Amino acid sequence: MVSVVEPLSAPLELSFAYTRSLGPTLGPFMTALAERRILGVRGSDGRVHVPPAEYDPVTAEPLTEFVEVADEGVVVSWTWLPAPLEGQPLQHPFGWALIRLDGADTCLLHAVDVAVPVDLCTGMRVRARWAPERTGHIRDIVCFEPADTPRAPVEPAAAVPPVAIVTTRVDLHFEHTASAQESSYLLGLQDGRLLAQRCPQCSKVYLPPRGACPSCGVPTEEQVELPDRGTVTTFCIVNVAFLGQHITPPYVGAYVLLHGADIAFLHLILGCAADEVRMGMRVEAVWRPRAEWGPALQNIDHFRPTGEPDAPYDTYAEHL
Amino acid sequence: MTDVAVVGFSQAPHERRTSGTTNGVEMLVPIFREVFAATGLSKRDIGFWCSGSSDYLAGRAFSFISAIDALGAVPPITESHVEADAAWALYEAYLKIRTGEADTALVYGFGKSSAGDLRRILALQLDPYLVAPLWPDSVSIAGLQARLGIEAGLWSERDMAQVAMRSRRDAADNPAAQLAKSADVDELLAQPYLADPLRVHDCAPITDGAAVVVLANADRACNIVENPAWITGFEHRVDSGQLGGRDLTTSPSTSAAAKAAGADGVEVAELHAPFTHQELLLRAAIGLSDSVRINPSGGALAGNPMFAAGLTRIGEAATQIMRGTARKTLGHATSGPALQQNLICVMEGRA
DSSP states (O other): OOOOOOOOEEEEEEEEEEEEEOHHHHHHHHHHHHTTOEEEEEOTTSOEESSOOSBOTTTOOBOOOEEEEOSEEEEEEEEEESSOOTTSSOSSSEEEEEEEETTOSSOEEEEEOOSSGGGOOTTOEEEEEEOSSOOSSGGGEEEEEETTSOOOOOOOOOOOOOOOEEEEEEEEEEEEEOOHHHHHHHHHHHTTOEEEEEOTTTOOEESSOOSSOTTTOSOOOEEEEEOSEEEEEEEEEEOOOOTTOOSOSSEEEEEEEETTOSSOEEEEEOSSOGGGOOTTOEEEEEEOOGGGOOSSGGGEEEEEEOOOOOOOGGGTGGGO | OOOEEEEEEEEOOOBSOOSSOTTOHHHHHHHHHHHHHHHTOOGGGOSEEEEEOOHHHHTSTTHHHHHGGGTOOOSOOOEEEESSOHHHHHHHHHHHHHTTSOSEEEEEEEEEGGGSOHHHHGGGGSOTTTTGGGOOOHHHHHHHHHHHHHHTTSOOHHHHHHHHHHHHHHGGGOTTOSOOOOOOHHHHHTSOEEETTEEGGGBOOOBEEEEEEEEEEHHHHHHHOSSOEEEEEEEEEEOOSOGGGSOTTOOHHHHHHHHHHTOTTOSEEEOOOSBHHHHHHHHHHHTOOTTSEEOTTOOGGGOOBTTTHHHHHHHHHHHHHHTTSOSEEEEEEEESTTSOEEEEEEEEOOO
16 A cells, blocks of 8 residues: 655746737837837727727727827726735835826726825826836836826937837746655655556556546555566657757657556667667666666666567557 | 536535645545435446636646546546636536537536646736736736725725625535635724735635536436426626726626526525625626525635636535525626626526
8 A cells, every 4th residue: 555645746937938929909009119109099989998909899890090198197996016926017015007098098007106005096197107128018118107206307219110029928836746646656766666556446557656547537546566677669769859958869769668567658768779679679777876866757867678589569559 | 409407516625725736636536426426427427528727727738638537538538628617618518418419417627726826827817918918916906896896886895895704604504615704894894905905805715626517418317316407598708808998897798698598586696706896796797686695605705716616606506406495596607807707507496
């Protein structure tokens, strides 16, 4: 039986830059921002939408009539954020507001920089604080500030080439948790052991073990230790170089079915020429030096041929 | 077309933080067992499976695929998924049965909200050009909406606190609830603001959880439970994605869905309102009178498992009929910022 382990968990950091093309409505809007101007678009009912709507919210017709509006307006609603979150416009306490700019009929959502919430109220006038360097992005507006704040002297903004693309960075942070079964498996690897689990209904042995047997839908419970030897079920030869590649092509990625397991896993085959690897080839694990072991399958550096006669096709056919 | 009824419902305990994976398997396996035991069905009896969950919550692509381990999908099953609250998965399953493609369906939703920073993750459902790059968090957006209603005289902070108090006291009878019991309104109003004018009690908690609902057609339903909850109206609508272009004090999509679904005359309404003022807004949008019992389960304010909370509302409303404690009920689900998308499922008993 499995000893109950506290599930392992680790930070999972997700970061990417989202690059988006702008099109005929948002392109001119972003271009204007780079010039410290704000454009709206007139809807079918005559209302001016700021930020611009690409299609009329009522008729769904494309909207094309741009209208320049002021960079100041009135707070229509607000809330106060005592502890700003990562990525937000200001990193000290600030207000969020729906702001109706002069000349607009809809509201723009943005941050308002005031020191305390009593400095913020519905109906107050606010003005955009522009970024010194602008790229054609909604964050060319740093935030809004009370309209009676003295305006810093600025050079007149020059016309810029049309902005066609915006890039927005996304950073998310997760705590990724392994299942109890995976945790036993990962802790076993730390000691150089391959700990699989058997389904109580169909008796299939899974390595890595899963939260539930995918055939039966029941949690696996019985632990089974497997040898570090097995059979190549299928493989591919990697001939293509790519960013972050650790091994010079050609090399072989193969599904290895350990003796006693009912599911194969992907690993690397070295120790022979790539074109010698074949289905049914018997292989054994080559472990990294013990000092480098952690709770990970990477403790096995690769598999190499044992030189034993190949396994008959029937012995692994159902695992392909 | 055949009638369709809810014949089973089960939910995982609502918890602030579970030790399970973002696959949902640990939460799903026990509730599948429970719903199969209650309905007398087995996985072989299920004609269609559909789920609702989100990769953004898990931080991984195709995270819902791993959840299928909990089903035991051998021999192969017919399965689908929506990247939305599972109430929308229920709608897909409802159509499958209505159109005769399946006799029964099992619908599940799950979310491990505690794996990431939910307030930031929800910013990614906003307009990706104009709004999301500012990272406005979900609580702040609700705060903007709450103030609009307060200043328009539609509700007050006291009204909102009363919603919180009633919800959390009702939740004392719900074994799955995360938060039960509540201080009095005056004590609640003495608490500091979280996002002025919202206080902590105005906001649903962050919840890990899962729920499952079983549907059956007219031929099967009566053999499964004594009092099936027959679906007599099932509609969903959406408001504009232009947050600043909407009147946030109303919910035209809710009103339209409720009218189309025939919500008049319900005795119980389970409303998916993650913020107190949104319950008040939804009651007005649907046109519920003061005699309608709202959220006897405690609602989302007592536990809000992302991607399962809307399905849970429908399951709770159906349970009222299956238990014979109401004749006509309504389950509501919402999605998107400030109640942008809304779904209404009206159910009736024939006992």
